[in-house]
Amino acid sequence: TPSPNTVKNTPSPNTVKNTPSPNTVKNAPSPNTVTTKISTISKVSSKGKKKQDEASLAGGKKKKSKRSESHNKLHHPSKDTPSVSVSPNNSAPSNLARLHVPGPSTPAASTTTSAESPSAPNRSVSNASVSTAELSFDLPNGFEARKTPDGRTYYVDHINKKTTFVDPRTGKSTIDTIVKLKYERDFKFKINQFRFVCKQNSLPNMTKIPVSRKNVFEDSFREILKQDPKELTRRLFIQFEGEDGLDYGGLSKEWFFMVSREMANPAHQLFVYANNQVSLEVSLESPNKPNNLEYFRFIGRFLALALFHGKYIESGFTLPFYKRLLHRELTLKDMESIDLEFHNSIKYIEEAGDADVEDLYLVFADTYEVNGKPVTHELKRGGNKIAVTGKNKAEYIRLIVNWRFTRGVDQQTEAITKGFTEIVQPSWLRSFDEKEIEVLFCGLQEIDASDWQRNTIYRVYTKDSQEVRWFWNFIHEIDNEQRVRVLQFVTGTCRVPMGGFKNLMGSNGPQNFCIEKVGDESWLPRAHTCFNRIDLPPYSSYEQLRDKMLLATEETQGFANE
Secondary structure, three states: OOOOOOOOOOOOOOOOOOOOOOOOOOOOOOHHHOOOEHHHOOOOOHHHHHHHHHHHHOHHHOOHHHHHHHHHHHHOOOOOOOOOEOOOOOOOOOOOOOOOOOOOOOOOOOOOOHHHOOOOOOOEOOOOEOOOOOOOOOOOOOEEEEEOOOOOEEEEEOOOOEEEOEOOOOOOEOHHHHHHHHHHHHHHHHHHHHHHHHHHOOOOOEEEEEEOOOOHHHHHHHHHHHOOOOHHHOEEEEEEOOOOOOOOOHHHHHHHHHHHHHHOOHHHOOEEEOOOOOOEEEOOOHHHOOOHHHHHHHHHHHHHHHHHOOOOOOOOEOHHHHHHHOOOOOOHHHHOOOOHHHHHHHHHHHHOOHHHHHHOOOEOEEEEEEOOEEEEEEOOOOHHHOEOOOOOHHHHHHHHHHHHHHOOOHHHHHHHHHHHHOOOOHHHHOOOOHHHHHHHHHOOOOOOHHHHHHOEEEEOOOOOOHHHHHHHHHHHHOOHHHHHHHHHHHHOOOOOOOOOHHHOEEOOEEOOEEEEEOOOOOOOOEEEOOOOEEEEOOOOOHHHHHHHHHHHHHOOOOOOOO
């Protein structure tokens, strides 16, 4: 029994001329040469298939150069190679394409697609990964799959005119597996990126800041402003007068808390508490303080140092304050937690008809008092002579809201921004929103879910309502970081006042957290930050409530979502 290599009439597979190995077959690449990108899969036309048959009949007449050309085409497809197109259809037809990728034991076959059907609109999906599981079965009639700007799939029910993140084929939601993890992963990633940028822009060694405990605010004011901004990027070494303690991080942490607490001291005439009695805003009396702009520039540097060195402050600010720090445009909804009366007046103008707006006889100017005397400020050049109409009321609302946020304290706000940008560039924070900036400043305060539940009131609902029980199950189930986001969504701040939730403040004084029954199950939860109230629709299941709450608190931005 001779070996195969010695048998003349039974050559090895590598020597058989008319039975090439899989690596040599022009249209049957091995699994190692098959790419998973649709753009690299070529459709075999009828003309090409005819030539293939003719080549097969030719037997051993192929030349070695032809084999090399075939190998190059498999590994390096040309630009002329057509891409497979998948045709989405609102009615989800039953003849959608099945993508077939040859496996180790699968013979090669030409790949077809329903994109050739004239009734289906073509949409190229080149350079996108394909999963055969995604094309294993079709969407029900009337459903269409789309993607959000961040790439998450959602489904449109054209029959019932609804959208959902629940796959109608599997009944599974994308919220649990994507939204929660995506937020946590992205927020931590952004923090790590910011810390990396700060480290890259820091100088070696340390900068000493000598202060006394009795006069910590004034001493810090002088020491911080006399330093070159670059010197403050070194590690801070806080030295309290009369103490021998060495600052290995603990003294710096204490110094940041002490100075931030002094910022809210009424004696300094710099900040006052907003309506929620938790967050600070610039005081209207601050222009009366001597050298106040330098003090506000010091505050800007101090806040930048807290972010740069990864330290927390005790007193947080309003969300509009953080938006201005980020150079973000303010909206009317941002005014609700600061001046409810002004907010309601502008809201009426926004919703009024053209005739009603013209009957108000408004112009592009605002009149306010300074030291008891009326002062007129034009919102735009010649605004005192430009009447507000239905056509230009949107511009008027935008200008009056921006002016209202800076009225009387615009120079002070600019001084804070100037001091802040001397150390931290705005571009370093462009990936954060104002809520995340508050968390960076104040940290994650541990929230007592039981205390939260004990000090909550209800409207239409009762504490025994099924939806209310689901809500508190959700609060107890999520971690502290997500509780902070829910609290921030409803009250406008991530901070709980001293004494717990029983001391929660609204725009008109003490205001308990409130849950009210509003809308139907297709609605998202809505928040009224000035009243610490959440409108919770009557959802049909705990899973639906959980999905909607996560979507509202972690995926929405601003106050424009309903």
